[in-house]
Amino acid sequence: MADHASRRLDQEIERDGPRAIYLQVAERLSADIRQRLVPGDRLPPESELSARFAVNRHTLRHAIDLLEVQGVLERRRGLGTYVLDPPVSYPLHAQARFSDNITAAGRTGTGRLLAATCEPAPAEVAAALKLRGGNTVWRLTTLREIEEAPVSIIDHWLPLAPFPSLAAEYRGGSLHALLAARFGIKPLRRSTAVSAALPLAAVARQLRMSPGHPVLRLRTLNVDAATGSPFEYAVSCIRADRLELVIDHDEPAHA
Amino acid sequence: MADHASRRLDQEIERDGPRAIYLQVAERLSADIRQRLVPGDRLPPESELSARFAVNRHTLRHAIDLLEVQGVLERRRGLGTYVLDPPVSYPLHAQARFSDNITAAGRTGTGRLLAATCEPAPAEVAAALKLRGGNTVWRLTTLREIEEAPVSIIDHWLPLAPFPSLAAEYRGGSLHALLAARFGIKPLRRSTAVSAALPLAAVARQLRMSPGHPVLRLRTLNVDAATGSPFEYAVSCIRADRLELVIDHDEPAHA
DNA sequence: TAGTGGTCTAGACCACCTC
DNA sequence: AGGTGGTCTAGACCACTAC
Numbered sequence: 327m328a329d330h331a332s333r334r335l336d337q338e339i340e341r342d343g344p345r346a347i348y349l350q351v352a353e354r355l356s357a358d359i360r361q362r363l364v365p366g367d368r369l370p371p372e373s374e375l376s377a378r379f380a381v382n383r384h385t386l387r388h389a390i391d392l393l394e395v396q397g398v399l400e401r402r403r404g405l406g407t408y409v410l411d412p413p414v415s416y417p418l419h420a421q422a423r424f425s426d427n428i429t430a431a432g433r434t435g436t437g438r439l440l441a442a443t444c445e446p447a448p449a450e451v452a453a454a455l456k457l458r459g460g461n462t463v464w465r466l467t468t469l470r471e472i473e474e475a476p477v478s479i480i481d482h483w484l485p486l487a488p489f490p491s492l493a494a495e496y497r498g499g500s501l502h503a504l505l506a507a508r509f510g511i512k513p514l515r516r517s518t519a520v521s522a523a524l525p526l527a528a529v530a531r532q533l534r535m536s537p538g539h540p541v542l543r544l545r546t547l548n549v550d551a552a553t554g555s556p557f558e559y560a561v562s563c564i565r566a567d568r569l570e571l572v573i574d575h576d577e578p579a580h581a
Numbered sequence: 582m583a584d585h586a587s588r589r590l591d592q593e594i595e596r597d598g599p600r601a602i603y604l605q606v607a608e609r610l611s612a613d614i615r616q617r618l619v620p621g622d623r624l625p626p627e628s629e630l631s632a633r634f635a636v637n638r639h640t641l642r643h644a645i646d647l648l649e650v651q652g653v654l655e656r657r658r659g660l661g662t663y664v665l666d667p668p669v670s671y672p673l674h675a676q677a678r679f680s681d682n683i684t685a686a687g688r689t690g691t692g693r694l695l696a697a698t699c700e701p702a703p704a705e706v707a708a709a710l711k712l713r714g715g716n717t718v719w720r721l722t723t724l725r726e727i728e729e730a731p732v733s734i735i736d737h738w739l740p741l742a743p744f745p746s747l748a749a750e751y752r753g754g755s756l757h758a759l760l761a762a763r764f765g766i767k768p769l770r771r772s773t774a775v776s777a778a779l780p781l782a783a784v785a786r787q788l789r790m791s792p793g794h795p796v797l798r799l800r801t802l803n804v805d806a807a808t809g810s811p812f813e814y815a816v817s818c819i820r821a822d823r824l825e826l827v828i829d830h831d832e833p834a835h836a
Numbered sequence: 837t838a839g840t841g842g843t844c845t846a847g848a849c850c851a852c853c854t855c
Numbered sequence: 856a857g858g859t860g861g862t863c864t865a866g867a868c869c870a871c872t873a874c
Contacts, residue, residue: 601842601844602843602844637844638846640844640845643843657852657853659853660852660853
């Protein structure tokens with residue numbers, strides 16, 4: 327119920343208080359964004375904001391750093407700082423499929439192939455796929471976007487033998503849909519490990535993230551429902567500010 | 582296979598290259614830590630490191646910021662900067678229980694009660710627990726540690742009626758074990774939402790994190806296996822640098 | 837060219853911990 | 856008291872985008 331005058335007082339920054347200035351600025355910015363701005367809006371430039379708060383530009387940048395890591399803002403060099411959409415829910419159950427998830431949320435999702443190569447399987451991949459040492463595997467790198475905004479970049483590792491023509495056939499869209507239609511696979515997510523990680527510089531660039539900001543890192547093992555044998559090991563880097571994972575736990579059959 | 586001379590060359594920092602100095606410093610520090618240090622070791626002070634790399638202390642700090650967010654290092658004001666343990670795996674299946682998970686990993690885990698109050702249920706809690714409006718619920722705040730290091734802080738929300746004496750009986754340890762022993766509940770994790778978030782200042786302090794660093798935020802709904810009705814809604818803030826979530830997907834019964 | 841964010845340096849002072 | 860990390864300021868220059 328703050329009137330004009332008292333709200334201004336609330337907004338005063340305490341320079342000798344125990345709370346760091348950049349934290350106070352971050353809170354005020356956060357409140358201002360919630361109250362006055364909508365996703366897509368551009369923030370005033372750093373020079374203007376630092377003048378408005380009467381702090382140094384570095385201090386203001388420190389405050390914006392927090393909101394950027396939090397997924398509230400996105401900086402675009404040369405352009406400005408923009409308010410982001412809230413994260414999209416991403417159900418992570420055994421049959422989860424990216425395209426279906428996004429469509430269900432009423433958004434437009436795309437999957438694009440960035441690279442397809444044959445490489446010797448790294449130890450982690452060989453172990454997960456239960457390969458003998460020295461095996462060569464497919465490595466497909468895909469980029470996924472929601473409404474033009476990149477949300478994840480995924481390395482898919484698949485054994486060569488069952489999918490000899492994979493690179494020739496897959497161009498984009500749902501990889502699992504192709505595997506189902508063309509190779510008769512019934513994909514089933516077996517296990518997922520979630521951690522926070524710093525993306526490689528190249529990955530960060532493709533996700534249009536500032537360097538140094540963490541992503542959710544998912545390591546997923548997919549098996550064929552028919553045979554139970556693993557057919558894909560995937561390492562995903564997900565912008566945690568754009569996607570929220572949702573896990574629905576099914577009670578195991580034996581319980 | 583780098584000998585002394587060539588390794589030194591590898592380590593040179595390119596001041597006019599396209600890669601930012603702080604990123605190069607972060608990579609060199611990261612490699613040095615992997616090769617020469619073990620968890621618990623202390624890094625040289627910032628003044629010494631900035632001199633060694635011939636960069637400004639602010640630039641060095643920027644590099645350390647990255648490793649801190651990544652969970653490689655932990656800064657302790659007045660003490661120094663220390664190498665952290667790698668994250669502990671935390672299985673997130675329907676029957677997952679913190680204490681069992683940690684014990685299984687060969688670590689010592691503790692749970693401590695920070696606060697127990699009765700509060701009106703926030704909308705999110707009331708909806709999850711399927712309460713009528715205006716209901717008062719238990720709010721238990723617990724802190725969990727592994728080997729003396731705080732890893733998560735959890736707000737547990739429970740309805741009052743089934744657990745009239747809860748606050749009097751629970752002091753620490755496994756909350757779910759108490760609910761099972763004392764109230765006959767068979768806890769079952771129903772759904773979990775995972776997102777990245779910035780912790781409140783108070784939470785960050787209790788987790789001994791630097792302000793501005795993100796945590797994994799889990800919102801969990803637990804039901805009683807016997808009746809299927811929800812008995813607990815929990816909001817966890819987890820140090821993503823200390824715990825890694827692992828999800829084993831059980832095939833649903835109908836598949 | 838003008839405006840935006842990104843980086844680096846420099847120096848000062850503070851808060852916290854140990855002794 | 857001395858050493859550590861934490862914060863703030865100041866000014867400079869660069870990289871990218873749009874026009």
